[in-house]
Amino acid sequence: MNKAILMGRLTRDPEVRYTQGDNQMAIARYTLAVDRRFNRNGDENTADFIPCVAFGKAGEFAERYFRKGIKIAVTGRIQTGSYTNKDGVKVYTTEVVVEEQEFAESKNSSANTEGGFGGGNSQSAAPMAASDGFMNIPDGIDEELPFN
Secondary structure, eight states, X not given: OOOEEEEEEESSOOEEEEOSSSSOOEEEEEEEEEXXXXXXXXXXXXXXXXXXXXXXXXXXXXXXXXXTTOEEEEEEEEEEEEEEOTTSOEEEEEEXXXXXXXXXXOHHHHHHOOSSTTOSSOOOOOOOBOTXXXXXXXXXXXSOOSOO
Protein backbone atom coordinates (compact mmCIF):
# COMPACT_ATOMS: atom_id res chain seq x y z
CA MET A 1 0.00 0.00 0.00
CA ASN A 2 1.32 3.45 -0.91
CA LYS A 3 -0.35 6.11 1.28
CA ALA A 4 1.08 9.33 2.64
CA ILE A 5 -0.65 11.58 5.18
CA LEU A 6 0.92 14.99 5.79
CA MET A 7 0.09 18.12 7.71
CA GLY A 8 2.14 21.25 7.25
CA ARG A 9 2.36 24.80 5.98
CA LEU A 10 2.76 25.94 2.41
CA THR A 11 6.21 27.43 1.82
CA ARG A 12 4.89 29.62 -1.02
CA ASP A 13 1.77 30.06 -3.16
CA PRO A 14 1.06 27.04 -5.39
CA GLU A 15 2.50 27.12 -8.89
CA VAL A 16 -0.29 26.19 -11.30
CA ARG A 17 -0.10 25.29 -14.97
CA TYR A 18 -2.72 23.98 -17.36
CA THR A 19 -2.34 21.21 -19.91
CA GLN A 20 -2.77 22.05 -23.58
CA GLY A 21 -5.64 20.88 -25.77
CA ASP A 22 -9.41 20.78 -25.60
CA ASN A 23 -9.65 19.29 -22.12
CA GLN A 24 -7.36 21.53 -20.11
CA MET A 25 -6.42 20.21 -16.68
CA ALA A 26 -4.87 22.15 -13.80
CA ILE A 27 -1.59 20.90 -12.34
CA ALA A 28 -0.72 22.59 -9.06
CA ARG A 29 2.68 22.15 -7.43
CA TYR A 30 3.45 23.26 -3.90
CA THR A 31 5.81 22.41 -1.07
CA LEU A 32 4.72 21.58 2.46
CA ALA A 33 6.94 22.29 5.45
CA VAL A 34 6.14 19.39 7.77
CA ASP A 35 7.53 19.62 11.31
CA ARG A 36 9.37 16.60 12.64
CA ARG A 37 8.09 15.18 15.90
CA PHE A 38 11.45 14.65 17.56
CA ASN A 39 14.79 16.40 17.27
CA ARG A 40 17.78 14.09 17.52
CA ASN A 41 20.40 16.74 18.19
CA GLY A 42 18.31 19.03 20.35
CA ASP A 43 18.16 21.54 17.51
CA GLU A 44 15.35 24.01 17.10
CA ASN A 45 12.31 22.97 15.13
CA THR A 46 13.28 20.99 12.09
CA ALA A 47 11.05 20.33 9.16
CA ASP A 48 10.95 18.28 6.01
CA PHE A 49 10.05 20.14 2.84
CA ILE A 50 7.88 17.81 0.80
CA PRO A 51 6.91 18.56 -2.80
CA CYS A 52 3.27 17.86 -3.67
CA VAL A 53 1.38 17.86 -6.96
CA ALA A 54 -2.42 18.08 -7.36
CA PHE A 55 -4.24 17.42 -10.64
CA GLY A 56 -7.62 18.51 -12.02
CA LYS A 57 -10.17 19.88 -9.55
CA ALA A 58 -7.72 19.51 -6.67
CA GLY A 59 -5.25 21.67 -8.61
CA GLU A 60 -7.91 24.30 -9.28
CA PHE A 61 -8.85 24.29 -5.58
CA ALA A 62 -5.21 24.80 -4.60
CA GLU A 63 -4.88 27.67 -7.08
CA ARG A 64 -7.98 29.40 -5.77
CA TYR A 65 -7.68 28.95 -2.01
CA PHE A 66 -4.14 27.99 -0.95
CA ARG A 67 -1.66 30.71 -0.03
CA LYS A 68 1.78 30.79 1.52
CA GLY A 69 1.75 30.00 5.23
CA ILE A 70 -1.62 28.27 5.54
CA LYS A 71 -1.74 24.91 7.28
CA ILE A 72 -3.22 22.08 5.25
CA ALA A 73 -3.64 18.32 5.52
CA VAL A 74 -2.89 16.17 2.48
CA THR A 75 -3.36 12.50 1.72
CA GLY A 76 -1.89 10.95 -1.35
CA ARG A 77 0.69 8.55 -2.69
CA ILE A 78 4.44 8.87 -2.98
CA GLN A 79 5.70 8.84 -6.54
CA THR A 80 9.32 8.58 -7.60
CA GLY A 81 10.80 9.28 -10.97
CA SER A 82 13.90 10.40 -12.81
CA TYR A 83 14.99 12.46 -15.78
CA THR A 84 18.21 13.55 -17.42
CA ASN A 85 18.85 17.28 -17.15
CA LYS A 86 20.41 19.50 -19.83
CA ASP A 87 23.90 18.73 -18.48
CA GLY A 88 23.35 14.99 -18.99
CA VAL A 89 23.06 14.26 -15.26
CA LYS A 90 20.35 11.88 -14.09
CA VAL A 91 18.10 13.57 -11.49
CA TYR A 92 15.87 11.54 -9.17
CA THR A 93 12.56 12.98 -7.95
CA THR A 94 10.14 12.16 -5.14
CA GLU A 95 6.78 13.86 -4.66
CA VAL A 96 3.36 13.26 -3.16
CA VAL A 97 0.54 12.98 -5.69
CA VAL A 98 -2.41 14.54 -3.86
CA GLU A 99 -5.62 12.54 -3.57
CA GLU A 100 -7.27 14.68 -0.88
CA GLN A 101 -6.40 18.08 0.57
CA GLU A 102 -8.10 20.26 3.14
CA PHE A 103 -7.57 23.18 5.46
CA ALA A 104 -6.08 22.23 8.84
CA GLU A 105 -6.87 25.44 10.72
CA SER A 106 -9.26 28.35 10.64
CA LYS A 107 -8.64 31.55 8.71
CA ASN A 108 -7.98 33.45 11.95
CA SER A 109 -5.46 30.88 13.18
CA SER A 110 -3.41 31.05 10.01
CA ALA A 111 -3.45 34.85 10.03
CA ASN A 112 -2.21 34.93 13.63
CA THR A 113 0.55 32.35 13.22
CA GLU A 114 3.95 33.68 14.19
CA GLY A 115 7.27 31.97 13.71
CA GLY A 116 5.80 29.27 11.49
CA PHE A 117 6.97 28.59 7.99
CA GLY A 118 5.65 31.50 5.97
CA GLY A 119 3.10 32.44 8.63
CA GLY A 120 2.08 35.98 9.34
CA ASN A 121 -0.32 37.94 7.19
CA SER A 122 -1.64 35.07 5.14
CA GLN A 123 -4.56 35.89 2.87
CA SER A 124 -6.03 32.39 2.83
CA ALA A 125 -9.69 31.70 2.25
CA ALA A 126 -9.96 29.01 4.93
CA PRO A 127 -13.47 28.62 6.33
CA MET A 128 -13.91 29.57 9.97
CA ALA A 129 -15.78 27.35 12.40
CA ALA A 130 -18.92 29.02 13.71
CA SER A 131 -20.10 28.63 17.28
CA ASP A 132 -22.90 26.30 16.16
CA GLY A 133 -20.40 23.78 14.76
CA PHE A 134 -21.00 24.64 11.11
CA MET A 135 -18.42 26.31 8.90
CA ASN A 136 -18.97 29.79 7.50
CA ILE A 137 -18.55 30.40 3.80
CA PRO A 138 -15.26 32.27 3.26
CA ASP A 139 -15.25 35.85 2.02
CA GLY A 140 -14.82 36.33 -1.71
CA ILE A 141 -16.78 33.31 -2.90
CA ASP A 142 -19.32 34.65 -5.35
CA GLU A 143 -19.74 31.68 -7.67
CA GLU A 144 -19.79 28.03 -6.77
CA LEU A 145 -18.92 26.46 -3.43
CA PRO A 146 -15.60 24.55 -3.27
CA PHE A 147 -17.18 21.15 -2.69
CA ASN A 148 -17.50 18.10 -4.92
